[in-house]
Amino acid sequence: MTDRPIAILGGTGPEGFGLALRWVQAGETVIIGSRDGQRAQQAADKVKQLAGSNARIFGMENVAACGVSDLLVLTIPFSGHAALLKQLKSALRPGSIVIDATVPLAATVGGRASRTLGVWQGSAAQETAELVPEGVVVVAAFQNVGAEMLQGTGPVDCDVIVCSDDADAGHVVRKLASKIAGVRALDGGRLENARILEQITALLIGLNIRHKGHSGIRITGLPAAAYISQ
């Protein structure tokens, strides 16, 4: 997988930046995508400063990033979610995996970050599945790993639950998740379960506000075999 670059669209934001940093530290090749290619390049430079000059990190405009990667992560506010997907439609190639980390927080339309909007399809990730061209697979993951944890220095104290209707793509993403120090990746079932992952984030944000923390989740009580091995 190391030679399959990961493009993080919306990667100049705190969540995407944190994921980029962690994957680069794990030896992955990462492309930060942004509406603005120059801002993407600046974010990539900043990752390089933090991760060292051997880091394989690049910055590109979002559509250009789709041209060089078939492993795309969406870390964008829900307000720009559908618009970006429509913009990418002709750039997305069959066989690509779109990993959606988007949470439809009510804050995106002026509401609370501890509430979600109802998405007609069931979840942001299912909306994505409706908007990508045929042959592109959608996987929901990374909603519950906060930017502060990712940008911290210690291991990430959070499990990543991965939901997809495509078993192979789910496996690829679980492997990718478990490359992040501290993360354990779990198969959360079908894409429809993304609605639960998205809502958990709203709960965690509420806990963060109430208790001044940077919360995450761990699943207990499962056998070791439930977690992916590299």
Add this chain to the structure above:
Amino acid sequence: MTDRPIAILGGTGPEGFGLALRWVQAGETVIIGSRDGQRAQQAADKVKQLAGSNARIFGMENVAACGVSDLLVLTIPFSGHAALLKQLKSALRPGSIVIDATVPLAATVGGRASRTLGVWQGSAAQETAELVPEGVVVVAAFQNVGAEMLQGTGPVDCDVIVCSDDADAGHVVRKLASKIAGVRALDGGRLENARILEQITALLIGLNIRHKGHSGIRITGLPAAAYISQ
């Protein structure tokens, strides 16, 4: 709190039985409630066998249990949820706390246990809030602690997130939850967040089926002060 008995309505089922056992072991007085007073008594006898003859555990018909306790826990299938609350309406006294652990699993109407039904009010707990008489406070909790964990012998490896619109009642329930060995109790905010707790259970059931485990959740990344102290 020890001299305030806890009545567990639907306490002959595995979840309620597990909670009864844990609280009795912690020195609480517990009443198991059931539609059938005799079955309640049998379950109470079984708890006594497991917890020792000093255990303060009793069995009663549900309505009778409401007459002797103002701290009521609902551990009933969603199919019987509204009917029980209507039946209890005249028995519930103002000042009582109803702790709702009910999850509206689709299995209750023949669907999957890894999916929830949409409840118009937002969650089973919010439905409860609509059905109890004025002056009765509803608290959502215990949805995510599985019966198998509760009936096991070791400490329970799960956090209990407590949601309520009444701060005092929330505090009472967090104290009650943290009496269960291993449990850490957290303030999950307003009752409306019960919808998230209920859906997490569906996710955990899916994980249990997929990975043959008895899963629970832990919240990470919060300061120690976030958890209740006795």
